[in-house]
Amino acid sequence: MKSSNPEINYNAPKIQEFVELRRLVGWGSTDPELARASLSASLFHVTLYENNELIAMGRVVGDGHMYFYIQDVIVHPAAQGRGLGAQLMNEIESYLDKVVRKGATVGLLAAKGKEEFYAQYGYLERSGEPLGMGMCKFI
Numbered sequence: 001m002k003s004s005n006p007e008i009n010y011n012a013p014k015i016q017e018f019v020e021l022r023r024l025v026g027w028g029s030t031d032p033e034l035a036r037a038s039l040s041a042s043l044f045h046v047t048l049y050e051n052n053e054l055i056a057m058g059r060v061v062g063d064g065h066m067y068f069y070i071q072d073v074i075v076h077p078a079a080q081g082r083g084l085g086a087q088l089m090n091e092i093e094s095y096l097d098k099v100v101r102k103g104a105t106v107g108l109l110a111a112k113g114k115e116e117f118y119a120q121y122g123y124l125e126r127s128g129e130p131l132g133m134g135m136c137k138f139i
Contacts, residue, residue: 006048006055006084008091012039013047017054021074043068043099046091048084055079058088060095068100070108089121109136 013021018039019030039045043064048056058073070092075084096106110118115125126134 006050008087009047009049010045011047012042012045012059013054013057015039018057018072021054021057021076022072024077025074027074042071044092044095046088046095048087050079056084056088058092060092064099065101066104068096068104068106070106073108085117089118093121 012018015032015036018035019032022028022030038061039059042059042061044060046058047054054076056075056079059071060068061071062068070089073085073088073092075082075088100106106123108118108123110123119125126132
């Protein structure tokens with residue numbers, strides 16, 4: 001992948017692009033209909049393109065009032081190490097600064113080994129005190 005500045009976009013990626021990017025980073029296969037429904041229910045999207053190819057994306061999901069979750073911050077393996085994840089997070093944080101009100105919660109599930117990356121944006125690992133460790137269930 002070339003190293004120029006990618007084109008930034010605030011629309012959902014095409015379904016097949018999304019499914020393929022998730023596969024490329026090792027997140028397995030995703031049912032296209034499930035992907036379509038999920039992307040259409042998102043609150044915010046940011047995508048980066050080079051040569052009309054999706055190279056990075058992130059989104060925010062939630063109820064848009066009390067709960068916001070950063071989801072699918074993904075950088076194509078061939079484009080990693082160029083600061084694109086930081087570019088995505090800066091856009092996401094800018095969106096959140098505009099819409100999140102006092103009393104709301106912004107959360108995320110960091111991929112293993114990425115905790116330090118998110119910590120620089122103020123996200124804390126849950127130590128178990130006082131809120132518990134946090135849990136999830138994969139179906």
